[in-house]
Amino acid sequence: MxxxxxxxxxxxxxxxxxxxxxxxxxxxxxxxxxxxxxxxxxxxxxxxxxxxxxxxxxxxxxxxxxxxxxxxxxxxxxxAGARKDFELPLDWSLISGFHRQVLRELAAGVPYGAVVGYGELARRVGQPGAAQAVGLAMGANPLPVVVPCHRVVESDGGIGGFGGGLEAKRKLLALEGVLPEPLF
Known part of the structure; x- marks a missing residue:
């Protein structure tokens, strides 16, 4: 070798x-x-x-x-609705700095069936004015679904953006019981 x-x-x-x-x-x-x-x-x-x-x-x-x-x-x-938490080793090498810090907090601190606002997540990592930067971190998430960026929503109740598309975000939140099941 x-x-x-x-x-x-x-x-x-x-x-x-x-x-x-x-x-x-x-x-x-x-x-x-x-x-x-x-x-x-x-x-x-x-x-x-x-x-x-x-x-x-x-x-x-x-x-x-x-x-x-x-x-x-x-x-x-x-x-299938039979698992609420992923128990897998994660390689964080595709993300660093503030984005990694935010995603680690999200993975550890926002459980299945719960949501958090962008601003609240910024506050949790000690950067209370960084809601937009949290949004950028969600967009840069190399491990969506497993690191649940779909659980981050707007403080006014809006669903926010999602790299997998809003339909996918709605389906994930419905799966977790946060939103009603889409009608179609």
């Missing part, structure tokens, strides 16, 4: 079907590193290219990889 191979991070991936469409799950030796919405062919291929660029390794499809198999099982259970 040459030194380049030793420094190269292994990246494995699979795609799982969900109630909000196909999700790409990608992992490194550290843990789950990326979840990507709408992971049909073109979106999946662009996401894998970005991962290769960011992590320095060509992602390899490996649905039987133990971490991916467990992640897929937990995602399935979540969408």
């Amino acid at each position: 040459d030194s380049q191979e030793q420094n190269e991070q292994r990246v494995v991936w699979t795609v799982v079907g969900t109630g909000i469409g196909p999700l790409l799950l990608a992992a490194t030796d550290e843990g789950l590193v990326n979840v990507v919405f709408h992971a049909a062919d073109a979106v999946r291929d662009r996401a894998l290219g970005r991962l290769a660029d960011r992590l320095g390794a060509e992602p390899v499809e490996a649905p039987a990889h133990p971490l991916l198999a467990e992640a897929a099982s937990q995602v399935d259970a979540y969408f």
Whole structure:
């Protein structure tokens, strides 16, 4: 094994079907590193290219990889209403600084079935005037669904934005009992 191979991070991936469409799950030796919405062919291929660029390794499809198999099982259970928390190792290497701080607080401090406002989340990380920056952190979340950015809403009761689309956010919040089930 040459030194380049030793420094190269292994990246494995699979795609799982969900109630909000196909999700790409990608992992490194550290843990789950990326979840990507709408992971049909073109979106999946662009996401894998970005991962290769960011992590320095060509992602390899490996649905039987133990971490991916467990992640897929937990995602399935979540969408079936049988799981409220994800218990997976996470690789935070695609996000840093304030964004990482906000996402870690979100993951630890906003449970299933609850929501938090952008401003409240900013206050929780010691930056009470940073509601817009929290919104940017939600948009940069490399691990949506698992790190539940869908639980962040506007203080006036609005649903706010969502990288997976507002329909997906509504479905996730309905799944968790925060919103009524969409009529169609």
